[in-house]
Amino acid sequence: MNAAQEKEALLWGIVGITLFAATLPMTRLAVGSAELPQLSPWFVTFGRAAVAGVLSIGYLLWQRAQGRLKWPVRAEWPLLAVTAFGVIVGFPLFLALALRHVPSTHGAVVTALLPLSTAVLGALWFRQRPSKGFWACAVVGSGLVLGFMVWRAGGIYLGAANIYLLIAMTTGALGYIGGARLTPRLGAEQVICWVLVCSLPLTLPVAAWFAPSHATEIRATSWMGFVYVSLFSMWIGFFAWYRALALGAVRVSQIQLIQPFLSLLFAVPLAGERLDATTLVFALAVIATVYVGKKMPIASHPAPATTAKTTATKPA
Template identity: 35%
Template sequence: MTAHNSATRPTTIAVTSPFSGSLSRGTILASLGVLAFSLTFPATAWGLRSFGPWSLVSLRSVLAALIAAGFLIALRVPLPRREHRLGLAVVAAGVVVGFPMLTTLALQTSTTSHAAVVVGLLPLTTAALSALRTGARPSRTFWIAAVAGAVVVLAFVACDSTLGQSGGALSLGDGYLFAALLVCAAGYTEGGRLARLMPGWQVIGWALVLCLPLSLAGSALGLAYEPVHLTGQGLAGLIWAAAGSTFLGLYVWYRGMAEIGAPRASQLQLAQPLLTLVWSVALLGEHLSPAAPAAACAVLVCIAVTQRVK
């Protein structure tokens, strides 16, 4: 039996202050998660070149669940405690099913640059939900910096010339993106709370395994009704979305969140939309606004403030 049994593993709440000002291991881990997440939209766009949206999301979850199940079985991890299962269901619904499906549907009509809008609001939404769910009380300075960072990201993305395809009007894709924002923030918040009670990789691992029956059924139906055109880019996008974004990315993200707290960790995602824009240029040939460097510097200032205030 592994020593990481959730019933015996001590919580890390008393070890690390959620609002410590120093650059910690938790900050580094959460930053690695953000880097992995920044590739999700480009990887999804690649995956859609080979698979339909339902097939892509289902196969992504199946592959990630098989990876997670392999680790859980190899390490003989016991089943999660009963009181943790509802939280795992929220994680599964938010980050395993809801966010991937809603963003994949949005990317059928939106560019990856436009989809970065949802990430621009995700840090603030996650911090707000975490404060309500866990009772965390960041300072006024934290909230000012968090709101400022969200405004900078949204202003840059909204004004960027690559985002003008909707003519300023909300589209169905925008509806998918805003719904994805809410379910993902809920999944992040609950996952961060659970990662203080069990290892972070077990949080996402059990959430993926919990969804495996649904993912297998979705894969069978999707592959039966949606066309498949296998390409190197399509397969690479699927593999990264499953192994990189879904499993490894969420593993380091939840582990970092458990150490520095969900509000502070969430603000590191202010950099994610700008990273996604860079990847969209490098991997998809989209165009980047000349204002990107200025927006990046402003975002980094906001992130620095949120990481240092008490």
């Protein structure tokens, strides 16, 4: 990759990560708080996927007109289902449920461990052999996140919101791995579009079921948050991020480390939250652990020629 391509890759990567970083505070705006609830977390989850799914139909039709449309083959449908479960339902739903009860700054610290969690699940999925240093980083990072959650919960019990965040992180990582397996043949943009379109029979009726009966009673800022996560977190952000990865996955994937910082910064003006020193310290510690962990070697078992290598991905 020459200097111009590297510059373009980094630029697209920064655009994608910046769009994704605002997902947490925008989701918080959309669902509101336990004291002043706004849109249902179920509506936000399935509604944002439905909006992006309808837009994806247009994109795939345009790709077909250009002669670039690739249809999923039979063997890829299970991976499409895994990806949909992770990035369409699991991650956004449990994130939205959690953010009803905790600030987005709290969620940013927990989800900072997502790249390392994806690497752990990827190593198990692809039967790779991570080094002892990698596993040490995974244990330390997990311990930091658990310690942070216990500290914020004020006792030994994590509470429902923290459990939701852990489920969101796990299902999100699973969805990213499924998408990575599909990307080499279908192309990154078409992967997310096919996942969204194939999910429409589920997302459209569920979104309609949980739609607010009195839409005018919902705050304008909540609708703004919903529009943002529908257009940018669920759709446009993937286009920028996947384009960056296609140009230079190794270098660009390191940009993920700045996403928690951006989420913390965005939470202050967008959601009106306060950033305290302890939260910032835990975030720095987790991100440092992820950075070291991603540098540790991972040996791969011999794989069949048809098995695709994992590609770094990032969600909403």
